[in-house]
Amino acid sequence: MxxxxxxxxxxxxxxxxxxxxxxxxxxxxxxxxxxxxxxxxxxxxxxxxxxxxxxxxxxxxxxxxxxxxxxxxxxxxxxxxxxxxxxxxxxxxxxxxxxxxxxxxxxxxxxxxxxxxxxxxxxxxxxxxxxxxxxxxxxxxxxxxxxxxxxxxxxxxxxxxxxxxxxxxxxxxxxxxxxxxxxxxxxxxxxxxxxxxxxxxxxxxxxxxxxxxxxxxxxxxxxxxxxxxxxxxxxxxxxxxxGSNLSGVSAKCAWDDLSRPPEDEDDSRSICIGSQPRRLSDKDTEQIREALRKGLEINSKSILPPISSQRHSQDRPVQSVGHLQSKQNSRSRKDSLESESSAAIVPHELVRTRQLESVHLKFNHESGTLLPMCLRGASICSTWAVATGNAYAILLTEEFVEQMLGDLQDPSIHEESKLPKEYSWPDKKLKISVLPDTVFDSPLQ
Known part of the structure; x- marks a missing residue:
């Protein structure tokens, strides 16, 4: 210029x-x-x-x-x-x-x-x-x-x-x-x-x-x-x-499939050792698919992805960038998700499900601090979905939501100096980590 x-x-x-x-x-x-x-x-x-x-x-x-x-x-x-x-x-x-x-x-x-x-x-x-x-x-x-x-x-x-x-x-x-x-x-x-x-x-x-x-x-x-x-x-x-008019928040996130055997005893996938995998029934699979379809009908406009400052924005590699349902009042000129048919607005990769026996979700600091607010709104939908290239959905019961809220409402999570923070629910085969943004700056993470 x-x-x-x-x-x-x-x-x-x-x-x-x-x-x-x-x-x-x-x-x-x-x-x-x-x-x-x-x-x-x-x-x-x-x-x-x-x-x-x-x-x-x-x-x-x-x-x-x-x-x-x-x-x-x-x-x-x-x-x-x-x-x-x-x-x-x-x-x-x-x-x-x-x-x-x-x-x-x-x-x-x-x-x-x-x-x-x-x-x-x-x-x-x-x-x-x-x-x-x-x-x-x-x-x-x-x-x-x-x-x-x-x-x-x-x-x-x-x-x-x-x-x-x-x-x-x-x-x-x-x-x-x-x-x-x-x-x-x-x-x-x-x-x-x-x-x-x-x-x-x-x-x-x-x-x-x-x-x-x-x-x-x-x-x-x-x-x-x-x-x-x-x-x-x-x-x-x-x-x-x-209340909040935040329909969601952009997130840097990544995930590990915990179903694979751990490479060593410190591997995060050790969460699944000693437990039998829980198979999704056809009914559960259809329920997840339908909930994702309804969510996309309500939020058919594209979601605001993270905006990086010029200091950090030059083609920075990130393993995956996902979205918790997101962004106040965001509008888009894109019409790829708009259709009179509810089935037509569901991208193919969200209809195609992939079964993971156990999963480790990793969020950056900002999105991690907002997880409790996302969970409070989870009763609107029977699933909680995080888009990370493939659709991943967890069937949430009220009891499990309350359990997660109790664990995630941790005051120290707001202090980046105290990260990383890890929360694990072995019976649900789920682990969540809130990590400093610098973790997502590295192509090795």
Whole structure:
């Protein structure tokens, strides 16, 4: 990427030279910043539609003077251009008319406090926005207000505690109707681990409302509200009143077949020694298959997979990436699972069952801490499924759920320094390990 200033030809009456989608977004920016017709921009040197790696053609950077009356300090305002359809000629996005969304239907924004004496905006937020855009283009999952993004790394690659993100409507920018569809603007809000976990246990919008009440000048400049203004009591009340709107969580997970004889006495497969395998009956197999089918009918949109920060994301090998039923309000343009026939929406690999006599499931830290919440919702379905390349399902009884909850509700599981944690139920031929994320970074794990 490189820095540049956008050609102001549209402002000089040469609008015909400007793509209409681009014009529409520039027009909304000029409404807010009439004195900045030529903001600094970060631009993709080789455009995505020419084979470049960066999906966002441009990221405009404006100087916002803030609003002292609202305790909003001066800051830099970043606006992406490229998640929506800028051109209308199918070079990036399929043109579907004016009535629907333009491209993915949104652009990203970001606000960063302007430091004293700072004459130019830092460019790391542009790198962050490109990383999120790459995820959207590769997965075709779109974002919504209230979504959370687990990043697990300081957003600015410093030692900051702000290592995750929430998304909300940009407070200044209004949705724009373009000739190629509607574009809304979602603002990235940096948050700490405490806010992320609270959003997962409750909901992102509730945490955003609490953040607004802490009198932060800009979302990035907020410290954890648990340290500045303790809010745990309000979060607990919200969880008790509203429950969680988390339909699931993305997970790094792997599994071992414990049915094979252990290679040595320390092998985790030793759990199955001395016990007779329990065969699944035809009735059990059909029950698992039907439960998976119903679950896919309810959650037919694709699930948000883990998003890795650029510090760790370059083609990192992982044995398998799976999903506990997942992600708040996630939408997708993919229609491979959509059909009027319930049988048609079940992928072939989920209908084909494989029998394992014993299994060892391994989860990364974040997904492991959320296992109790997943189990509390297991009564909705007679099975609990983890997709790890093949469908794996455990028939859960209320008694077994209560037993697992009692074991997994371990306060120390929230402290990564105390990992790994192992939980075993030999009579069910099941073992679960919660492991540090670094375990999944190694191709040997």
């Amino acid at each position: 490189d820095e540049m200033r956008p050609n102001s030809g549209a402002h000089l009456g040469l609008a015909s030279l400007f793509p209409q989608g681009l014009q529409a977004i520039y027009g909304e920016c000029r409404r807010i910043y009439p004195d900045q017709p030529n903001p600094l921009q970060v631009t993709a040197i080789v455009k995505y539609w020419l084979g470049g790696p960066d999906p966002l053609d441009y990221i405009s950077m404006y100087r916002n003077v803030g609003c002292p009356a609202l305790d909003v300090q001066e800051h830099w305002h970043y606006v992406s251009l490229g998640l929506s359809d800028l051109y209308g000629d199918n070079r990036v996005h399929e043109f579907t008319g004016q009535d629907g969304p333009s491209g993915f239907g949104f652009e990203l924004t970001f606000r960063l406090k302007r430091e004293a004496g700072e004459t130019a905006p830092p460019t790391w937020p542009a790198e962050l926005m490109q990383g999120l855009a790459r995820y959207v283009f590769q997965s075709e999952n779109t974002f919504c207000s209230g979504d959370h993004i687990s990043w697990h790394s300081p957003l600015d690659n410093s030692e900051s505690r702000i290592q995750h993100m929430l998304l909300t409507e940009d407070p200044q920018m209004q949705p724009v109707q373009t000739p190629f569809g509607l574009v809304s603007f979602l603002q990235i809000v940096g948050v700490c681990t405490e806010e992320l976990q609270a959003a997962q246990q409750w909901n992102g919008q509730g945490i955003l409302d609490l953040l607004r009440g802490v009198h932060c000048s800009t979302p990035w400049s907020c410290e954890s509200m648990w340290y500045v203004h303790p809010k745990q009591e309000r979060v607990d009340k919200g969880i008790d009143t509203d």
